[in-house]
Amino acid sequence: MFMRPTAALAALFFVSTAPLALAAEKPTDPQIAHIAYTAGAIDVEAAKLAIKKSKDKEVVDFAKDMERDHEAVNKQALDLVKKLKVTPEDNDTSKALAKAAKEERAKLAKLKGAAFDKAYIDNEVAYHKQVDSALETLLIPSASNAELKSLLETGLKIFQGHEQHAEHVAGMLK
């Protein structure tokens, strides 16, 4: 049952990746900035929920790491768009991401204890994988500004690191 948002995200990115053949369908820099910021903000929201709900030290520590890193990166992203005079532009991908995340949070909010911990961490693994692939296949190749591209590339390394960290925590919960 926890696969649903993941499947929704996969469908979403599939849909947005499919028209990639048409150059005109590529997201613009203002849209990319909005998608990347949204992706980070979603993980911060999930982390805040976990910090509030979990009693497991490993899980809470992991959530604090996510909150700290994504807040720092999003601050850097805001500084960059300001410098580049780019106004992040909301778009269907951002909207779909936000909607799926809201559903996931509602589901997590109903769980407790070990069930919550497992669902949160499993979703973190799946979510980071999803964002990794969106960054790799869609966002980084579509970015035209070099500084934005570089920030996304660093973002990819961070998301990949978090995914491995989440997998490590998932392994400890078993």
Add this chain to the structure above:
Amino acid sequence: MRPLLLAPALALALGSSPAFAATIEVTIDKLVFSPTNIQAKVGDTIEWTNKDILAHTATVKGGWDVMIPATSKGKVTLKAAGAVEYFCRFHPNMKGHVEVAP
């Protein structure tokens, strides 16, 4: 008798003292330790300079665990010889390697 015994002890102590120990600088930039591979001797210190806005660690499984705050530094003095792999606990895709000679 005593001064005679102390002299070699002192020389021995000085021989492995920090006077001969080096500090090896490693930079962290965009989640990469560079240089990735370093060679050191027991008694040397590794100092990491973190240019990222993220906190990192330099951690050896069952060994040292150094916190390296964002845009800050962290260091460790090497106590044992041997080759070790280290990684960042927050971003386990960040890896480094140290060869410590006796």
